[in-house]
Amino acid sequence: METSAWIMLVVAVVLLYGGLAWGISVAVRSERQAQSKQVAE
């Protein structure tokens, strides 16, 4: 596979799966915060 194809592979993986991982991490953190808030109340 040509170098340019490898570069696009890395870019796509970072953008697409990075975006997904970011969304999931935000959701997990906000759920945890909501749970700890509920426990405190």
Add this chain to the structure above:
Amino acid sequence: MRERWSSRTIFIMAAVGSAVGLGNAWRFPGMAYNNGGGAFLIPYFVALITAGIPLLLLEISIGKKFQTGAPSAFAKIHKGFEGLGWWAVATGFVIVSYYTVILAWSLNYIWSAFTVAWSGGAEGYFYNNILQITDSPGILGGFSLPVLGTMVLAWIAVWWCIRHGVKSVGKVVKWTVLLPVALMIVLAIRALTLPGAIEGLNYYLKPDFSALLDVNVWAAAFGQIFFTLSVLFGVMIAYGSYLSKDSDTTTDTVIIAFADAGISFLAGFAVFGTLGYIMHTSGVAIGDMSIAGVGLAFVTYPEAISQLPGGALVQVIFGLMFFLMLFTLGIDSAFSIVEGVVTGLVDKFKWNRSKTLLAVCFAGFAGGLIFATKAGLYWLDIVDYFTNNFNLIVIGIIECLLVGWVYGAGKMRAFFNETGTIKFGKWWDLMIRIVTPLALLVISVMWIIENINTNYEGYESIHLLLGGWIVVAATIVIGFVMMLFKDRNRHIPADDKPIGVDG
């Protein structure tokens, strides 16, 4: 009390299941190959951020805000736009009537996989044994019994999956989302370990940056994003309507959109790894193969399966895996569309949900009978081409303008930002009011120009008129007619009064 999703995860999975369908597996990889290879990922990503996520967020938020299906939701924005919701729902109904036929083909192939029945020639098996195809759309030739029989099964499966509304959807999506992704990963790994696979991947990922100067490539990227997210036919509005008022739609939207894009990208590895293997073993160039759509799924891929090394058992296992993946990819998209139709009807007329679902399934089956004839593939192709390219695009333009300018993009943004962890800035307003409708307008103008000059796929004008423009017109008429019926027991909370009427 309105039904609710049993958990946030279940809602996300249901929405991902709806968005991820056959198009992710058979449309995206071929589209990337034809539009600059790896360079296509740049306009695709731009389209995802500037149009896909804003539009998906818009639809889920409309559902959550008004707690009702698309027609009643649009009526609450402006009484005169209820018809837009019905038009969207009617378009979804047309789409699901042929989508289930593709599921029926997949069911046939799951059965055929036990004997690798296509090994004598995949093309002949599909067109002669399964479709029993005639020479023209004008020659219906009666029903193809294998298709008709499995079409009944497909509709039973759709009915079964949503028979108890979002409760049963919640149970089913655990399988229909995770299973196809797991199968796709296995198929991709198998493909990448075949000889010639890396060469195939090179075709998929090697960038041709000059393609970025071509407006058609950008139109293809935006088109793919609009078609892949299950927006514009009332599904996401219906799914959003089962969310509670405190749900975090902004973060959920980001997850759904990126999951959809990620699965599309993954599919490319299974497809192009396999195409590379065919190229390696038979010497056929990738440009000479069917690399997208029906041809890829039911001819090229089966052909590759029958050439897999390791003997008959390996071929049976991978045949089963591939067609089970196709079926499970499609079934949750199909039942989400039916759910959108049922939600629209039940919310307006307060009909019994179970009976409405049964009636919609029967009507969908009856409407789809034309696609189970021996000329079904032609009609499916024509109807799909027109409903996808005309209806969805025009609905999208009106929907964006309605919310962006009539309801107020800022007002909607304030609504979803209130409970959303990821906050969307004013750029979202700009996307919904100008960029997304403009992109849709450009795509529709290009499409109309293309179709004025040439008949799609060389079909006769009469067939394009019948399967294309008359179906388009019928969905518009249905939209207007449904709007004329009065709601039963309609109650509009004070803060949800139609703003175009007296607000």
